[in-house]
Amino acid sequence: MSDVIHLLPDSVANQIAAGEVVQRPASVVKELMENSIDAGASKIQVKVIDAGKSEIQIVDDGVGMSDTDARLAFERHATSKIKTSHDLFSISTMGFRGEALASVAAVAQIELRTRQQTDELGTCILIEGSKIKSQESISCPVGANFIIRNLFYNTPARRKFLKSNITELNNIIAEFEKIALCNIEKSLELYHADNLLISLTPSTFKQRIISLFGKKLENYLIPVEAQTSIVRISGFVTIPEGAKKKKACQYFYINGRYMRNSYFCKAVQSAYERLITEGEQVQFFLRMEVDPSRIDVNIHPTKTEIKFEDDNAIWQILSASVREALGKYNAIPALDFDKQGCPDIPVVGSSNSIGLPQVHIDESYNPFNTNDHATSDSVHKWQQMYQTLTNNQQAKPASQELNFSEFKDDGGFDIVGEGSTLFQFGKRYVVVLKNDRFVFIEQHRAHYRILYDRYIEQLSQRKGFSQGLLFPELIHFDVVKLSVFNLIREELIVLGFDFSDMGNGTFSINGVPDGTADVSPQLLIENLIGDENLSGRSVGEKIHQVIASHLAMQSAIAIGQVLNQDAMENLVKQLFATTNCKYTPDGKPILHFVELSQINKVFM
Known part of the structure; x- marks a missing residue:
């Protein structure tokens, strides 16, 4: 062979x-x-x-x-x-x-x-x-x-x-x-x-961090310093308010080399125990210097995985250093057990005289006199209070009312018209009762579908409606977010956003799409740019659907919002005028039909 x-x-x-x-x-x-x-x-x-x-x-x-x-x-x-x-x-x-x-x-x-x-x-x-x-x-x-x-x-x-x-x-x-x-x-x-x-340009470590990740981070940074015979640590961590749910900036450097180390990440995270909510990630920028003979860089071709001879000791030093920095800069809430919960008792001076308490009695008061002015006045105030509470239960219409005729679903059911009854159930569902038939409509998902179809139409026709802001808001993007923003900026303008470039990645938001005034435009855009579905797409790969879906979901009626009669009727009519009244753009059901015969079967 x-x-x-x-x-x-x-x-x-x-x-x-x-x-x-x-x-x-x-x-x-x-x-x-x-x-x-x-x-x-x-x-x-x-x-x-x-x-x-x-x-x-x-x-x-x-x-x-x-x-x-x-x-x-x-x-x-x-x-x-x-x-x-x-x-x-x-x-x-x-x-x-x-x-x-x-x-x-x-x-x-x-x-x-x-x-x-x-x-x-x-x-x-x-x-x-x-x-x-x-x-x-x-x-x-x-x-x-x-x-x-x-x-x-x-x-x-x-x-x-x-x-x-x-x-x-x-x-x-x-x-x-x-x-x-x-x-x-x-x-x-x-x-x-x-x-x-x-x-x-050449700068300090803190200036380099701010140049790359924005000035907003500057208010959260606190320095960390520690020097031992094993390791020297320097850099910055953020205060608990600077923690993020996702995409947190976490950078470790060992002898000038970037490394990934989940073990040391847990050391930093442990210093924030009970200071941040579960699921949040701490942001840090830490540099460590160790004797090269006590580490092994030759682990992986990318050279980002490093083995340490004294990893347990470095873990303890790292955690203690971050705790010390948090305490030194008052990032940890202090509890004063000598004053916590004590009443505020004023100090009485020597010149002040203390008198006996006085009791005042209204001798003319008669509890059996119903014509008493004070009683009628009190009843009148109670009636005013009740009227105020009743008025507060009335919510403003969810969206501008449009001229719609009566719409029908696939089965020919006349959803809104003569003989139908609408009411809100559980501050979440709009219930329509007609002809021995119930229709349960989830209000947030229904409005989500309505707004999605509206934004898709505006993007396809390149014509949206803008609502100017009385006080424009500023928004700053780092380099990564700026590249995503530039990709979708034209589409956002078509929807109704109005931007002014202030330079250095900062933009002024002067106007927002009609119907989104109650949502923070800064938060709306930041959430949209952070959408993972958007970062992996190009303009030709259904980017319109991603933008329309995200904006519609953020702007839709919230669960728990009370709707008046006009708002419910308007919501139902617009829902049955959409391209798909049964499902949201992400495939979740919007409505459910319950027949009287189904209810009767339960009691048979």
């Missing part, structure tokens, strides 16, 4: 390795930015086109490479960071495995221009699928300029499974932010299709 085991060609081996190192365009940005940092660059520019699918360009002013090094850098396990196995236990650079460039070159077309300070001319190398096509001397600035084109061009299956542009761009921004937070002394810029998304 012939031999069947053989060595794979380098090009195939590189493509296999690329499956671990290069997962998406964001992976390329991460690896090349880390190389620029190791090269001592003080300024790094990242430019992407088509969310990195078509082109990624990384330009730095680092030390550059010689002709030989530029060619050798694309070979597997070629690196300048380590030389012996002992160096693996004292790693101080971002990269060390020598796999990144070889993996990228295996699945993309690369152009590299680089020059050292001591050289008059630089070198330009063109590589496709791990094969060097050309290398020549050129004139170029000191540093390196990587251009990666057509990522996964030779692995169509990998390219097919890339997400939409907005999702891939958000992943690139996330990797950019991770590197920017731990390199505050460097100037960093991120461009997408020649549009500047992020521009950062």
